[in-house]
Amino acid sequence: MDLETDIIIVGGAVAGAALACALAKYNFKVLVVDRRKDPGSMNRGDGLQPRTLEILEQWGVLQQFQQIPHIKSYGIELHHGVFKELMKIDLKPLSSSKYNYIMNIPHREIEQGLLDWANSYEHIQIMRGSSVERMLYNDQGNVSGVVIKTGKELTTCHAKIVVAADGGQSLLRKELSIKADRMVYNHELVVLHMPRPASFQGDLRTQVHLHRDGAVVLIPLPDQQMRITVVVPSGKASEWRKYSDNELLQQLARRVPMLKEISIFHREGEHVYKMVRMHADQYYAKQAALIGDAAHLTHASSGQGMNMAIQDADVLSKLLAKSLHGQLAIDEALALYEQVRKPINEDILSRSNFMSSVVFTPNKLLHAGKMFGMFSTRFLPGLRHKISSKIALGIAGVNQEETIRLQLSSVIEHM
Ligand SMILES: Cc1cc2nc3c(=O)[nH]c(=O)nc-3n(C[C@H](O)[C@H](O)[C@H](O)COP(=O)(O)OP(=O)(O)OC[C@H]3O[C@@H](n4cnc5c(N)ncnc54)[C@H](O)[C@@H]3O)c2cc1C
Numbered sequence: 378m379d380l381e382t383d384i385i386i387v388g389g390a391v392a393g394a395a396l397a398c399a400l401a402k403y404n405f406k407v408l409v410v411d412r413r414k415d416p417g418s419m420n421r422g423d424g425l426q427p428r429t430l431e432i433l434e435q436w437g438v439l440q441q442f443q444q445i446p447h448i449k450s451y452g453i454e455l456h457h458g459v460f461k462e463l464m465k466i467d468l469k470p471l472s473s474s475k476y477n478y479i480m481n482i483p484h485r486e487i488e489q490g491l492l493d494w495a496n497s498y499e500h501i502q503i504m505r506g507s508s509v510e511r512m513l514y515n516d517q518g519n520v521s522g523v524v525i526k527t528g529k530e531l532t533t534c535h536a537k538i539v540v541a542a543d544g545g546q547s548l549l550r551k552e553l554s555i556k557a558d559r560m561v562y563n564h565e566l567v568v569l570h571m572p573r574p575a576s577f578q579g580d581l582r583t584q585v586h587l588h589r590d591g592a593v594v595l596i597p598l599p600d601q602q603m604r605i606t607v608v609v610p611s612g613k614a615s616e617w618r619k620y621s622d623n624e625l626l627q628q629l630a631r632r633v634p635m636l637k638e639i640s641i642f643h644r645e646g647e648h649v650y651k652m653v654r655m656h657a658d659q660y661y662a663k664q665a666a667l668i669g670d671a672a673h674l675t676h677a678s679s680g681q682g683m684n685m686a687i688q689d690a691d692v693l694s695k696l697l698a699k700s701l702h703g704q705l706a707i708d709e710a711l712a713l714y715e716q717v718r719k720p721i722n723e724d725i726l727s728r729s730n731f732m733s734s735v736v737f738t739p740n741k742l743l744h745a746g747k748m749f750g751m752f753s754t755r756f757l758p759g760l761r762h763k764i765s766s767k768i769a770l771g772i773a774g775v776n777q778e779e780t781i782r783l784q785l786s787s788v789i790e791h792m
Contacts, residue, residue, distance in 0.1 A: 382502075384400065387549055390669075392689065395686060399694030413506070423598070426772060426774045432691045453466040453772065479583075507532075520665040540693070545674045561611075564611055589738075592737065607628075625642075653674045654730060656672070660715035669685070670686065717781055
């Protein structure tokens with residue numbers, strides 16, 4: 378079978394689904410192909426930051442998310458057993474965005490919500506349970522389509538543009554011979570779900586409990602639930618998963634005493650998340666583009682992976698639209714996409730990398746020094762305020778807006 382479309386998006390998780398949403402307002406034919414039949418239940422990040430909320434509002438998707446149960450999280454608190462509250466990153470005073478909170482919705486709902494919304498447009502087609510096997514090339518050596526496998530059937534689909542949103546293991550990135558720096562962290566995350574204790578109610582923020590053996594992060598979720606991510610040295614996660622319920626609670630309470638209050642938890646959705654940092658050298662080649670995890674993998678400590686994917690989609694969609702309208706050559710559009718997004722993403726990767734050393738420091742003396750350093754800022758309130766305000770802008774994602782607007786304004790009017 379042969380198909381023809383304007384844009385093929387390989388991968389229909391957050392990055393691919395977000396790009397389909399961003400393209401919905403233009404009338405191009407878009408085909409999203411994903412090998413999974415449904416989003417699955419695994420958590421893969423659930424905090425939509427202020428900048429992302431602004432983008433979702435512009436697309437028209439946010440209104441749908443506001444209808445489903447969600448939590449408003451007003452920033453991050455860093456705690457320590459001895460030094461108590463080390464720092465509060467407060468989004469409430471944020472004046473540079475209309476949103477001063479992170480919207481926490483389970484990842485599955487975000488992915489499915491974006492796909493459903495895109496699917497409501499006739500010119501956007503979603504193909505689930507089908508896998509892209511390889512790319513097709515034209516006489517100039519540029520990508521001109523893909524071969525899709527559904528069961529035993531092969532379909533050839535030609536397109537003006539192919540976008541790889543096929544995740545960290547991206548087949549397309551490898552086929553395009555795009556090199557990527559990759560670093561595996563010396564720790565991993567055990568992800569658990571429990572009801573929120575009585576002391577974790579009211580004005581909610583993500584709580585990071587720093588500990589010499591590794592931090593425990595409590596993320597408030599709707600329906601009085603919370604996600605717990607426990608930082609453990611690489612290779613130790615399997616031991617944690619073998620603990621009985623009682624042993625697990627004891628281990629958690631040792632790092633976060635308030636978790637003694639917990640008596641029930643559900644182990645479904647429990648998984649191990651291996652931390653990898655990766656950044657592709659290029660965001661495009663042979664007129665095909667990379668977005669989301671296909672282009673970059675970041676440490677989860679700043680909760681940015683999903684937000685970076687949505688923000689990539691926002692910039693790329695505007696430039697692809699210009700190109701398909703014949704107002705910008707495709708090579709120029711893709712070069713500008715890389716020029717705008719790559720430095721921003723590199724900065725996020727570096728900040729998340731710094732945070733990785735806060736949540737896990739194997740050297741106990743160094744850990745104690747870092748904790749004392751943070752504690753000492755209590756005696757320098759001006760400096761403490763400056764640091765926390767800067768981190769708040771980074772978490773909100775609003776520090777990049779003006780740079781993007783300036784860079785794109787040469788080709789796009791009315792940004
Ligand atoms: C286990 C796990 C836990 C995570 N937890 C967090 C977290 O706590 N915080 C955070 O910020 N981020 C987290 N992330 C990262 C975050 O989920 C991603 O950064 C973000 O959702 C963007 O994902 P993506 O759509 O680019 O890639 P992915 O979510 O990996 O999606 C890629 C999609 O492409 C499809 N695909 C791949 N190859 C093909 C092919 N050949 N043909 C068709 N389809 C294909 C896959 O089926 C998949 O649906 C986690 C990721 C994983 C894997």
